[in-house]
Amino acid sequence: MEYLIRFSQSHETFRIPEIQALAVVVGVDMQILHYDLESPFCVVKLPSDAAAKAIVKRSILAQSIHEHWGTGNTLDELHDEVKRKTSQWWPRYKEPSFKFSLDAFNGSRSNKQRLALINSFGYLPFDGEIKMVNPEEDFTIFEQWEFGAVPRKLPAPMKVHFGRFIAISARDIIQTFDLKKRGYISTTSMDSELALITANIALAAPGKIFYDPFAGTGSFPVACAQWGALGFGSDIDGRSVRGDGEQKSMKGNFEQYGLKNLLGDCFVCDLTNSPVRKARILDGILCDPPYGVREGLKVLGARDPVNQPWVVEKSRVMWNLPEYVPPKKPYSFVAMLDDILQFATDTLVDNGRLSFWMPTANDENQEIGVPKHPCMEIVVVCTQAFNKWSRRLITYRRLPDSEVDQKALLEYQSREQTSDGITADELNPFRRHYFNGFRTQEAVESAIDIAPN
Incomplete structure (x- = not known):
């Protein structure tokens, strides 16, 4: 199965080596399908959700990992790929509560634009309750804008991804081990x-x-x-x-x-x-x-x-x-x-x-x-x-x-x-x-x- 890793904005040359090392630690076969140093998004192939959780749960440079539903250079391309690749998965998410989020890398969106993007996925047959806090399923639209660009002045982002949330990383422990809080x-x-x-x-x-x-x-x-x-x-x-x-x-x-x-x-x-x-x-x-x-x-x-x-x-x-x-x-x-x-x-x-x-x-x-x-x-x-x-x-x-x-x-x-x-x-x-x-x-x-x- 394909998964999308959302990396943090630091130490770019360390990202892939850390993830590959963690795959060795947990004994999981992982294949890098797509990665660009200029992007915080990486698409990998893993055997299961459990394997994805095991790898990312002790990663420092990743922020989260998501089941990859599709990627496109435009929103229309993304919708076409989601419909083509994932329609067989839709019935399992018909009843659970859910929410949609937007992650606009290098950009920002107004509330009106966010709502329009989320509504563009109205073809997904999800009938469960919409819960913004602790939903059973969490879906995210990821946009990658050109560095320094102002979204409202550009026609579209460079790439758009869509995925179902699987797990967060261990990045929060950086604060626990912060040298400013260390005794010696x-x-x-x-x-x-x-x-x-x-x-x-x-x-x-x-x-x-x-x-x-x-x-x-x-x-x-x-x-x-x-x-x-x-x-x-x-x-x-x-x-x-x-x-x-x-x-x-x-x-x-x-x-x-x-x-x-x-x-x-x-x-x-x-x-x-x-x-x-x-x-x-x-x-x-x-x-x-x-x-x-x-x-x-x-x-x-x-x-x-x-x-x-x-x-x-x-x-x-x-x-x-x-x-x-x-x-x-x-x-x-x-x-x-x-x-x-x-x-x-x-x-x-x-x-x-x-x-x-x-x-x-x-x-x-x-x-x-x-x-x-x-x-x-x-x-x-x-x-x-x-x-x-x-x-x-x-x-x-x-x-x-x-x-x-x-x-x-x-x-x-x-x-x-x-x-x-x-x-x-x-x-x-x-x-x-x-x-x-x-x-x-x-x-x-x-x-x-x-x-x-």
């Missing part, structure tokens, strides 16, 4: 909408184990727990994990939402010095790694192990002393991306997903390519664009060993890894471009040449 956040906490979407695309679900190695205040583990997964999180900065007291901490955030039973644990480490066992036990990894803009990227370790004692000083074991603060050394941005992929390769179950956010310049000459690994298949790349740069949500699937190209894997493992330098800017191309205003190298050199001495 930081300047880098991921907003609730994108955190919940990321968890959906990563296939978080009951009975699964999810982990964020850059957890901070726990936005991603909390989002995974909302969908029923057991969430773990770690961070190199123990202050962000511990917080300030029981309530203002990552654990306190889980308690705030009644999700304490779905917090596996939170601990302090970095990705290159992790206590997580290298075993294929994780169902998903999702994270927003540091971009190295506020400060250079770092990992635990000594920049100069000989002259900077790390673990032992003057014959004393330092690491287990209460006052011990482990030193940190600069970390390459590119190496971090490789390390994330290798960690996922070592710890994800077959078909487990890795979803992480990665920044890049919008200029193709400064763009950072999507990292690759022979054991990880790219599922989808979604983009959130800003002015001169964007951040991408890259999602991978851990290939079963039987599907891995062994020749490519051997070549990958034997490749030479070279460092770009030793300073924060040298080790992080995104940081370098960011502080140069994403100007080309020629423009930067020109500015240096003409600068006064």
Whole structure:
């Protein structure tokens, strides 16, 4: 059967990946029949109303789903399709109470025009009571107007759809998880909408184990727990994990939402010095790694192990002393991306997903390519664009060993890894471009040449 999904007006490149991921989560075959990035309407093929409800009930980017009765470029075309495709369904809606609604995307209608549109469907043999509140059946006319157009000055909308309401989405929970209402956040906490979407695309679900190695205040583990997964999180900065007291901490955030039973644990480490066992036990990894803009990227370790004692000083074991603060050394941005992929390769179950956010310049000459690994298949790349740069949500699937190209894997493992330098800017191309205003190298050199001495 055909269904019409009405999406919200945000994050267009994330819409289809989220819906497709939810179809995987609930085990439903779904086919995209028609979708346009410029439109909030998507026509899909699903086996039943129950399947439609199961998919949309935890979608963040959808608003609702409707049984698709017809689509036309004009109102007359719509009526012709409704009569041709759905006449066999009409008897089942003859007696129930019902109402008609109008959703005019990018436009508006006067009450008189609304009534005329609704009356144009008078051929439908519905004899039940008209109830504007809690009817048994809810039918909606969807109009798609040209952006910025004034309906009364145009002859007709670009497209018209008609459908029977099936279910609303979970979009309202964005407000529940709003960072403004959360007890413990930081300047880098991921907003609730994108955190919940990321968890959906990563296939978080009951009975699964999810982990964020850059957890901070726990936005991603909390989002995974909302969908029923057991969430773990770690961070190199123990202050962000511990917080300030029981309530203002990552654990306190889980308690705030009644999700304490779905917090596996939170601990302090970095990705290159992790206590997580290298075993294929994780169902998903999702994270927003540091971009190295506020400060250079770092990992635990000594920049100069000989002259900077790390673990032992003057014959004393330092690491287990209460006052011990482990030193940190600069970390390459590119190496971090490789390390994330290798960690996922070592710890994800077959078909487990890795979803992480990665920044890049919008200029193709400064763009950072999507990292690759022979054991990880790219599922989808979604983009959130800003002015001169964007951040991408890259999602991978851990290939079963039987599907891995062994020749490519051997070549990958034997490749030479070279460092770009030793300073924060040298080790992080995104940081370098960011502080140069994403100007080309020629423009930067020109500015240096003409600068006064």
